[in-house]
Amino acid sequence: MNAWRRAAGVSPGVAGAPLYRNVQRALMERLAAGELRPGQVIPSERDLAQEFGVSIGTLRKAIDGLVERRILIRQQGKGTFVATHDRERLLFNFFHIVPHGGTKTYPLVECVAFRRASADGETASRLGLAPGAAVFAIRNRLSLDSVPVLIDDIRIDAERFNGLTASQWKGRPSTIYNLYQETFGITVVRTEERLRAEAASAEHAALLGIRTGAPVLTIRRTAFDMRDEPVEWRVSTVDTTAHEYFAELL
């Protein structure tokens, strides 16, 4: 007998897939659907195991995968929580600019422009939108130790972020991804980044206080949500005379 037939109200899963994978899928669906909300504790492992009709070992293996992807967070003695986007997570997972040979600090963020626009070809393709679709076009300037270091040019689907206002954007209490999560129920779980060296445009140079044509690092980032749909397209332009991009690989 199969647990997916025993347990009521649970999607059938994939035939032939390991049980823990199907449990994982079922949990992901609840998270993506917003049944379990960021910051909330999820039911205990014992309860979930009983509910899904699997052993506790299998249930733990399912949760392990989600913890690795930082979608859930375990806290011994307290419970397992739906991960939230906060400054810590930004710093350790999505912000890779550090002083030369130094340690990470949290950037000062300043919104330079906020407007509606229609998507150019690249933006539309990266976000999976029709060319010319309505987007928000936002420009932020980030400083470290009071020195401007990075310009973010952000594009997000105006339909998906319907109702977003400049004051909401500028007055957010935490990080941008926290705003996406808290206000629009969209959780960024993964990003892809492509880096190049380019010559600074006059516009970017002025904002960074450098010479036009000076070498700058550009980071093209696509951010994906729990359903692996693109959420945000961002081009970051970085002055690397005193800071650099840090990555660890295995």
Add this chain to the structure above:
Amino acid sequence: MNAWRRAAGVSPGVAGAPLYRNVQRALMERLAAGELRPGQVIPSERDLAQEFGVSIGTLRKAIDGLVERRILIRQQGKGTFVATHDRERLLFNFFHIVPHGGTKTYPLVECVAFRRASADGETASRLGLAPGAAVFAIRNRLSLDSVPVLIDDIRIDAERFNGLTASQWKGRPSTIYNLYQETFGITVVRTEERLRAEAASAEHAALLGIRTGAPVLTIRRTAFDMRDEPVEWRVSTVDTTAHEYFAELL
């Protein structure tokens, strides 16, 4: 009773640490010491569990960590193997340059210079050597689709790589990290990379066929072995007019 007292010939592990961690540590020691060699199969999980005096679940959990770090590779039905450095691994783990928006291909590598030198300050500090220590200084040029894309300036400890010759370097049958592993028993398991945009030097520009002062991406990489000691210090200079650096984050 404690398994570390029962099992003969095994280091005592860390008091208070979980059993599977100590098993992991013991396995790592055997690997680092070269008792288990790259490409070889390790004893079966049942045998190892018995040898260490732990359950098979605990033994599997220990191996899981090493598989995640790509130090071991599991193959169902065949066994668990000590990972080797080959072209596949290079491409998927340590070579991050791709055509703009395109897919990875294996680079053509050409050795431009091979000499002995004494370590400058940065090299010495990155490799943990005394300033002025003897190193090999090697320059490679990498091409993709017959276009020169990247210059590697590599520094390695001459003492640790004692006896390395230019013909050995140039005639290696596989990747550089494969040479380190096969010939010197040094396995690279992790790297740290720091990226900047800079103006191309005349030397680099000539090798890349670009204008002096053109923006180039520089990658400063430190490679670490199984004991987490630095092995190699490498500065890559990349022409990103047609190629870019790709990274995935979570």
Add this chain to the structure above:
DNA sequence: TAGTGGTCTAGACCACACA
């Protein structure tokens, strides 16, 4: 004291590779 996640056990059975 009660509830949570973390570790560990001692099996069973399945899927796969190879002779």
Add this chain to the structure above:
DNA sequence: GTGTGGTCTAGACCACTAC
């Protein structure tokens, strides 16, 4: 068929948190 890793079970006990 035999041996390997992969999955799954049904517990036990420990470490930690909160009341």
